[in-house]
Amino acid sequence: MTRIYSGSTFEEQIGYARAVVAGDRVLVSGTTGFDYSTMTIPDGVVEQAEQCLRNIEAALAEAGCTLGDVVRVRYLLPDRDDFEPCWPVLRRAFGEVRPAATMMVCGLADPRMRIEIEVDATVAPRR
Secondary structure (H helix, E strand, C coil): CEEECCCCHHHHHHHCCCEEEECCEEEEEEECCCECCCCECCCCHHHHHHHHHHHHHHHHHHHCCCHHHEEEEEEEECCHHHHHHHHHHHHHHHCCCCCEEEEEECCCCCCCCCCEEEEEEECCCCC
């Protein structure tokens, strides 16, 4: 099993990895719109969704796969009205891939967070 870290202070504070590679599965933790290099987050939900995807892409790349290998995605938002404005961004990322998807309305850990995205992907097993 391989653990992937992004450098987010949350990973150390809470005790988790950005992603875990277990066999042919890559499980990416719920990922928010923080830019982990600066630990800043944009105000807008669309900008946060874009940063979430950049963060996820970086973890997937380290695991040896891409957004094209995603088989499951979960969108978590405190405000259901914020979901539709994100659709064009999400369609660019997953429109060709068409993973199984779920959107849930729930509270997030920080009131600045407007979206969190979690994905599962497949990758060829490492030899």
